[in-house]
Amino acid sequence: EVQLVESGxxxxxxxxxxxxxxxxxxxxxxxxxxxxxxxxxxEALEWVANIRQDGAEKYYVDSVKGRFTVSRDNAKSSLYxxxxxxxxxxxxxxxxxxLADRQAITYWGQGALVTVSS
Amino acid sequence: QSVLTQxxxxxxxxxxxxxxxxxxxxxxxxxxxxxxxxxxPGTAPKLLIYDNNKRPSGIPDRxxxxxxxxxxxxxxxxxxxxxxxxxxxxTWDSSLRAGVFGGGTKLTVL
Numbered sequence: 001e002v003q004l005v006e007s008g009x010x011x012x013x014x015x016x017x018x019x020x021x022x023x024x025x026x027x028x029x030x031x032x033x034x035x036x037x038x039x040x041x042x043e044a045l046e047w048v049a050n051i052r053q054d055g056a057e058k059y060y061v062d063s064v065k066g067r068f069t070v071s072r073d074n075a076k077s078s079l080y081x082x083x084x085x086x087x088x089x090x091x092x093x094x095x096x097x098x099l100a101d102r103q104a105i106t107y108w109g110q111g112a113l114v115t116v117s118s
Numbered sequence: 119q120s121v122l123t124q125x126x127x128x129x130x131x132x133x134x135x136x137x138x139x140x141x142x143x144x145x146x147x148x149x150x151x152x153x154x155x156x157x158x159p160g161t162a163p164k165l166l167i168y169d170n171n172k173r174p175s176g177i178p179d180r181x182x183x184x185x186x187x188x189x190x191x192x193x194x195x196x197x198x199x200x201x202x203x204x205x206x207x208x209t210w211d212s213s214l215r216a217g218v219f220g221g222g223t224k225l226t227v228l
Contacts (some may be wrong), residue, residue, distance in 0.1 A: 035217065037163075044120055045155070045163065045206050047217030061216055095162060102151040103210040103217055104168035111162055 002026040002107045004096045009112030016086050020112055022079040022096030029077035033099040036070060036081050038092035039111075046092070049081065050099065063089075086116045121146060122207055122220035129226040130197055138192040138223045140207035146218055150210045152190040154183055157204045157222075166205075167192060197227050 008020040020036075036048040049070040050059045058070055069082040079096050093111040100106045123141040130136040140152065154167035165174050167183035170190065182193040190207055207220040 037217075037219075044222045045157075045208070045219045047208070047219060050217065059215055059217075062214075100168065102169060103208065104151070104153045104165060105155070105163070105208070106165055106168070106174070108162040108164070 002098065004098065004107060004109035006094065006096050006109045006112035009094065009114050011115045011117065012086055013118050014087060014116055016116075017082070017084045018086065018114060020081040020083070020094055020096075020114070022081075022109055024077045024079065024096075024098070027098070029072075030074035034070075034072060034079045035097050035099050035105060036079075037095045037097055037105070037108075038090075038114075039095070040089075040092040043092075048094070051079070083114070086114075088116050090114065091116045120221040121211060121214070121218035122209070124205075124207060124220035124223045126221070127224045127226065129228055131228050132197050132199060134197050135193065135195045136197060136225065137194075138205050138207075138225070140190040140192070140220050142188050142190075142209065142218075144188055145213035146188075146209050146211040147185065147190055148188040149212050152183065152185055152207055152209045154181075154190075154192045155206045155208065157206065159203070163206065194225070199227050201225060202227050 003025045005023045035050045051070045067085045071080045096109040097105045098107040151169045155163040157163040170185040171183040204222045211218045
């Protein structure tokens with residue numbers, strides 16, 4: 001059974017940093033593109049970042065470029081999202097998810113809440 | 119402001135059919151495949167349709183997808199109260215080099 005479990009969410013002050021982790025199991029992690037998607041409270045889904053199987057190719061939404069970094073450790077079957085210079089508008093539930101071909105998001109984690117507030 | 123445009127809400131009676139539209143442009147829907155997701159209240163999204171019109175294992179054939187030009191449509195027949203949820207379309211935008219979603223459509227089964 002495919003499982004994706006996020007951790008590392010919490011309350012952080014504006015300008016602060018946070019690192020989300022996602023532990024993957026039930027599939028060959030190194031064989032798949034992975035993605036982060038976020039959802040502000042009561043709002044729509046927003047794609048955040050994609051990372052290729054070997055970590056060498058990455059894409060980001062414009063609003064996080066230069067502040068967020070997606071990475072992975074295939075040996076640990078883990079996905080990460082390093083978030084720096086956090087803003088109030090980054091407050092959201094962050095989902096770790098597995099990608100199939102053509103940007104289909106086939107499996108989702110349960111989400112981790114990140115709250116940016118003073 | 120989402121890149122893909124969906125109606126904010128749709129409604130229909132149990133047993134009826136409903137369609138949800140998703141409008142984009144030549145750089146996203148016009149060039150790439152569309153997926154649809156169902157998000158029940160308080161839960162993570164779930165993949166309903168991928169590659170415009172394919173259903174993952176376990177998704178009933180009451181759910182269907184289609185694409186024409188720069189628009190896509192999700193169809194749901196035989197509506198059930200359990201179908202009440204938010205529905206999102208998504209795809210890749212080749213110009214933005216980014217994933218994009220619609221703003222979501224809330225389905226109410228009256």
